[in-house]
Amino acid sequence: MSGSRLSSGGLIDRSTPVSFQWLGRTLDGYRGDTLASALLANGVGIVGRSFKLHRPRGIYGSGTEEPNAIIDLSWGERHDPSARATLVDLLPGMQARGVNAWPSVEHDLFGLLDRAHRFLPAGFYYKTFIAPRWHTYESTVRRLAGIGRAREIADPLAYETRHAHCDILIIGGGPAGLAAARAAAAGGLKIILADERTHWGGSLLWHDGEIEDRPAHEWIAATVTALEAAGTVQLMPRTTAFGYYDHNSVGLIERRATAPDGWAEERLWHVHAKRVILATGAIERPLVFPDNDRPGVMSAAAVLHYIRQYAVLPGRNAVIVTNNDSAYETAVALHSAGAAVTVADLRDSMGGAAKRAADHGIKVMTGTAVLGVSGSRGVKGVALGPPDATSLQQATLKLDADLIAISGGWSPAVHLFSQSGGKLRYDAACAAFVPIAPREAQHLGGAVTGSGDLTSALDGGHRAGIEAAAALGRSVATTAPHTTSAPAETPIGAHWRIPIPEARQWVDFQNDVTVNDIALAARENYASVEHLKRYTTLGMAHDQGKTSNINGLALLAEFTGRPIESTGTTTFRPPYVPVSIGALVGLKHGPLYSPKRILPLHATHASLGASFCDYGGWMRPACYPKTGESIADAVAREALAARNQAGLFDGSSLGKIEIFGPDAAAFLNLIYYNEVANLRPGHLRYCLLLQETGIVYDDGVVARLASDRYLLSPSSSHTTGVLSILELWHQTEYPQLRVWFHDVTNAWATFAVSGPRSRDIVERLSTDIDVSDAALPHMTLARGMIEGVPGRIARVSFTGERSYEISVSTGYAAALWQRLRDIGARYGITPFGVETLSTLRAEKGYILIGVDSDGMTLPGDLGMKGPETKKVVDFIGRRSLFTPEARRPDRRQLIGLRASSVLPVGAHAFERQGNDARSTGWVTTSVMSPTVGRPIALAMIESGRERVGQKIEIFDQGRIMEATVVAPCFYDPAGERLRG
């Protein structure tokens, strides 16, 4: 291959040379080049290797359809292990190399695989790597497989996500998209116009044409200026619509190499549009013929694109092979640029386009196909002959060539249309699938509808713009831009392969899928397109079938003896182009991945040396280690302080839901497992909330503040869930009950003073609440003034010690905390964290829902069977407690375990059955108890309560331990310390 730069023309900036590196060599291009155009201009032929057979690959296309030029690209801190050279705007200092080759794409030792191609047909790995087992080969195959290597460092790029709402989203900024925008903008509607390229104009960047009596590029510039001036049109170049989701929400990816007005290099847009106009154009298909994968075989439209936009001549000795009129413009352009050109037209007769090319002095051969290509590292020559040849011997002419420009027709880019649920039809007139029935509020214009010429693109786009505006109640009176360009005169002659049986003819270039692979798959009865795709990997490469899909379907149809229309297409799914994971993540990583809630006194806890952990989305102190103190030592110290003097705990994250209304008692009684209607005002009760399946969902304390007013305290992480349950049952099951809910969690700060000296501290607060045991016994609550502000004091304990929960408005949290520490100093008050509380509650056998219980735990399993038999209203889950499953005698039950060492949480209890063993349950909580001075554990064990006193065996990761089953309470089982 011998690409070179033309001395004039193109949209490149010749005054700004750009140096870059290819395989370590420094090459030069210009600003305005893509990496692909710069490589071609420098005569680079081999840019990659195919995936399976490691055959040399050259640049084929000029856009998203590129199947070959997969590049490992570095510049500055940035790295892209699988960039496509055709989509990379050239920047100074870029370092590029091909992938999937060793040592390099030019000299790839794995290229030897190609010699073994007979043994590597479609699905070979399903048949080959069987004995003795796949794992024998796996590591070798995995090393050979894969395209590009990701760096193992954090991505230095910045990404962000934006939402946008508009009246009309227009996808595609070619002639149809611009005509649509021009028409719709006249209606004064809010429009977003997106195009994947840097320059507006789509195919007009490389096609000749006149619009409104001036050169197309002048019309484009004037149209874009007018759209900008309208003020209602958001123009988004370098932006690809990659996914079309429900109800006209469309995902766009905006690439901003220089991030001009912000810091994000890539932006993900969620666009919500009232109407969408698809002007996505069409993609040129390759022709399928022997050796059509040689470097130097290029899309004819891409060759034209390189000449016109980049002033790059991809070859000097060109053969054009085509089955339609569109490639003749390429022939004329190559000829005008000084290349020798021969056209092989698969069709039998000379059409108007062919005759005009011949008038330029171009040799046109009709009824002619390529039967073979020589030059394993780049095209050297072609053998031409009849399209129905069954042997290379039928070649009638051999020509020297360094470029073969091919056109197999145009496939409308129906990807987004199909993603949105639109239906397709095979249109034999253009030999492609075309859209018929949109499902969304959508309009189409231009080549995506199957019409290839400029007149229909402008008319179709214009009509789509008018229709979209009309659907939104705006009538637009403008006329379509007029053009003199003539439509194609001679129809396409569909042609899918050369019938030479032994020839290797590529359908999917990157994945090495040939005609014979498709024939093999059809013989092996992979007759569905979806099966064909997965068996042969057809269309599963970077271009996702943009070049190979239709050719593959047509061949499958032929080999299975069906018409193409009944073969159908594979399902089009997002994304249309690869989208970087970073763009999908946006800002949701690091601390923003899952933002944490913090306590009102977070800073105070930090200044006390708290070690913070995430508990159900809340950052809370685990404990407060002193300098040099381990976590375990800190927990033990804090626990003993709470047992022997007084502890201070910040329980502000504990849920607080207020429920009020005349039917509050009746409603809550239908919700909670425990009886709450008979609770007297000022009293508290520990209650369970079940799911309708009977499974325990949450536990918490229900307080009755007044006859029509309750306060629930769900677990910190279940507050939202409990509120949702209340709303659901009230709105759907009991709407007649007059009751209201309000989550006041954030309004109140709550501190627990716990321990034998707690009353001494609380009674020294300035308060009108009588905290004597007579006035405020265990499980009661009183409201009053505390240190001059309204508050509540509740006698409730999560530690097993006498405890007072004091709540004040969050704004007074800091003052109350400091006051309690000041008063408590002489009683040895010690702040303690969640880990310490967890140890204290374990000593008492108080459960944590979701830790000691799981998705199978019924209240009876936890030893709380009372309400099940006594309560008569149909509370949530009641009926489920009377099923055969719920009444099985061997259900797992909560018990305690005593052992000589700390048992691992999750370790299984088991019983031996001959040489076998069976799990009977597992350890749910296990700590070294500072209070009782030995290891303690809670466990859920089958028929556990019957086993109290028995020794059982515990298994964990190969280790067997012994434990004794005991009642699930290791400290003060009578509860004397609670009541004082």
Added chain:
Amino acid sequence: MLKIDCPWCGPRGENEFTYGGEAGTVRPIPATAIDDAIWARYLYIRRNEKGAHRELWCHSGGCKQWFVMLRDTVTHAIAAIEKIGSP
């Protein structure tokens, strides 16, 4: 993303809503009079219809109100939205 017209707040994105399953499941009561098979059917058996589907949604990221939506499970087209108890 579905665009859902909350009967209280107006059109909002699907990510503000929570799906609540098939609408019209009637809770059999009183519990003591219901046999195991009927209770199991109430808990676990759904029609799972293809096409027109009456289902519950909650505007959990907004007004927290539950409502009934008639959605086509094939096309995701929303035919109707009703407040609870007012068809």
